[in-house]
Amino acid sequence: MKPEIVLVRLKGYKDLKETADHLSEPLGLQYLASYLRENGHSVSIIDGLTSWRTSEEVVGEILKANPKIVGFTITFQEYIQENLRVASILVKSGLNAHITMGGHFPSACHEMLLKNFSQIDSIIRHEGEVTLLELLQELEHPNRWTKISGLTYRYKDKIHVNPPRDLISNLDNLPFPSRDFLPGLVSKGFRKAAILASRGCYGQCRFCSVCAFYRSAGGAVWRGRSPKNVVEEMMDLVEAYGINYFQFLDDNFFGPGRDGVLRAEEFADEILNKGLKVKYCFACRSDNVDERLFRRLKKVGLDRVFLGVESASQRFLDQYGKGISIETNRKAVQTLKKLGLDTSVGFIMVDPFATCDDIRQNISFLKGFDKQYIEVEPLWGSLMVYAGTAIDVKLQQEDLLHDNYLDLTRTYEFCDPKVALIDRIVRSTLTKWINLALYEKYVRATWSGDGSVNAKERATLLEMAELQLQDLFLEAILMVVDRVEEMDSIEEAQKVMETLSTEIEEKMKKNSSSLIQLLQVLRLSKIM
Structure with missing residues (x-):
């Protein structure tokens, strides 16, 4: 059956190895597909990464499908140029389809993208399930698009920006994401599945595109699925595909305050009560790390944690809006080491305001890690400037950015x-x-x-x-x-x-x- 809509993720890096670490399902697109299918629409997903297709092969598949809508997902600006190129090829090849884009970067730069690139017809801002469904339902009636919240679009050579759509408040109401690519990965020997237990982050990090993405929409910035709902999906995947490892792609696995702790405890209890024997990893803040709680989570499968430590300079932590002290970071790393949990640490060695003393302080901090358990990613990391973030605005105001918003890696002037x-x-x-x-x-x-x-x-x-x-x-x-x-x-x-x-x-x-x-x-x- 001809699909009404084709959802696309292009391969991000030309030389990326086909490894279990990198071949992660396009979970965002699979959520969109599941929601649209539940509402009676035919959807095809083309994933250049898991299927290892070149952009030219992706173009060929889209032209053959000839859908009504083509939707591209783009998280960061380093992916935008190739997506724009592919969209342009589709238009020049005579495809008569509505081309839309979504994700962090398009949401941040929706007006500029539509103004400068005629191959794009619309941008779906923030979470896309409901907005994309309404666009598909009203596709033949552009005069009604003004009523679609969360949509920015071009109509009669004018750019229209509709009000933002509130974030989905109850994630349990969403169907489980479709698993279009998991059978293929399993056939290659992979037994790992990506999964989301929550959306958003309650942190206020000024360099983070996640923070900018969710805070520019309406509604609670962090929402968690119920532990029962999460474990139910995990059990389905274990039974259907033999999955033994889960990679939680949550921006922050934990919710805020005491409720966040209770929810994590309930998650551990649910796994234990169901007798689920799996391993899993997640990302969290350093102030989420508690020895008693993490010992309990390890007992039910936790084996790796990603922490955004970022810096050994309190001045920088404050400048980044982390709301965390150096000692909290140090204690979190020590606790995870004590528990024998492998840990990846996100770290920013330099930024436009760094001094030589800051670099020395950072290196001293990193040399104190037991590298048998702690992996620093990357060893020499400079601040990445993502469009729409508070740090992006600050650097523009101080005239320190060298490049425009479309450049792959935005360079800046060091003070x-x-x-x-x-x-x-x-x-x-x-x-x-x-x-x-x-x-x-x-x-x-x-x-x-x-x-x-x-x-x-x-x-x-x-x-x-x-x-x-x-x-x-x-x-x-x-x-x-x-x-x-x-x-x-x-x-x-x-x-x-x-x-x-x-x-x-x-x-x-x-x-x-x-x-x-x-x-x-x-x-x-x-x-x-």
């Missing part, structure tokens, strides 16, 4: 020229060492060995190499900071940049030669 030089040196000289330090992560993700002792030994050696390279990398950054800061002027520092880069290169080669040899040997092993 301290020495920090700017340090950033250049680290990125130009140490990038290869960053990649080597992360190499083991991708080896483990692609490993489909037979579980033999030799294979496990190789994985252990790789982990040791990774940890040592991370330490060398942090020491090299400190070396760069010390050398640049001791210069009398930025001009003097720039003159010795090439010499300094060579010196760092030689030091890293000398200190890591045995590790490099180990990695080269392991690259040739059957583990790949």
Whole structure:
């Protein structure tokens, strides 16, 4: 049957490996498809990532389907250019369909996108289930589109911005997302499923597109499904597909205050009472971490946590609007280590206002981590400026942004020229060492060995190499900071940049030669 609507997620990165870590279902599109199907409409989803299709192949499938509506999902601005290119090809190929876009970035820049790109007919802002359904129902009657809340659209060469739609208050009322791609992933040996237990985040981080996305709509910014509803979906997936691992994609697994704690406890009780034997991971804030509660969650399968620590500078934490202290971050990491829970830490090493002392403070904080349990993502992370965020507005007001809202990675001016030089040196000289330090992560993700002792030994050696390279990398950054800061002027520092880069290169080669040899040997092993 010909679909009325085709929903599209394009492949984000050309060289992304096909690994269990990266092949996550397009859960947002699957929620949309399930809601539309429940209301009697035919929907097709084309996912360039899980199906490993090129943009050209996606275009061919859309033209063949010839739907009434094509909907693109776009989270961040680094994806927008390719989506615009594909939309333009569709129009030039004669497709007579309404092209709409949704997600964080289009919601933030809805008027600018429609003004500058004629291949787009509308933008669905914020949560899309009800808005997309109403657009589909009224597609042949554009004079009625004014009544569709949450829609920005072009009609008779004018841009119309309708009032925002309130966020969905009761998520239990939504049907479970369709699982169009899970059978294919399971057939490849993957037993992991993406799942959402909540939507939104009650935090007020000024750099976060999630915060901007939900706070610009009406209604509660964080809403949780009932634990009973969540566990019911988990059980369905275990029974239907043999899923043994759940990746919660919640922006924050926990709700605010005491109610958030009680809900997490109820979730643990529900898993225990149902006898569900699975593992799972989620993201949360550092002030959500409580030893008693997390011990209880670990008992029912929790094995990994992502924390947005961001900085070891209280000045920066306050500037980012985190509402968290350095000590709270430190205590959270220590508690997770004590419980033996693997932890990924989001960290921003530099931003436009960073100083050399800030970098030293951050490195000192990171070196205190037990890297056997704590993974820092990334090791050298600069602030990402997402459209529509409070930090985006601030940098524009202070004339520090170099690029426009469509650029893949928006660059900015550093207030301290020495920090700017340090950033250049680290990125130009140490990038290869960053990649080597992360190499083991991708080896483990692609490993489909037979579980033999030799294979496990190789994985252990790789982990040791990774940890040592991370330490060398942090020491090299400190070396760069010390050398640049001791210069009398930025001009003097720039003159010795090439010499300094060579010196760092030689030091890293000398200190890591045995590790490099180990990695080269392991690259040739059957583990790949």
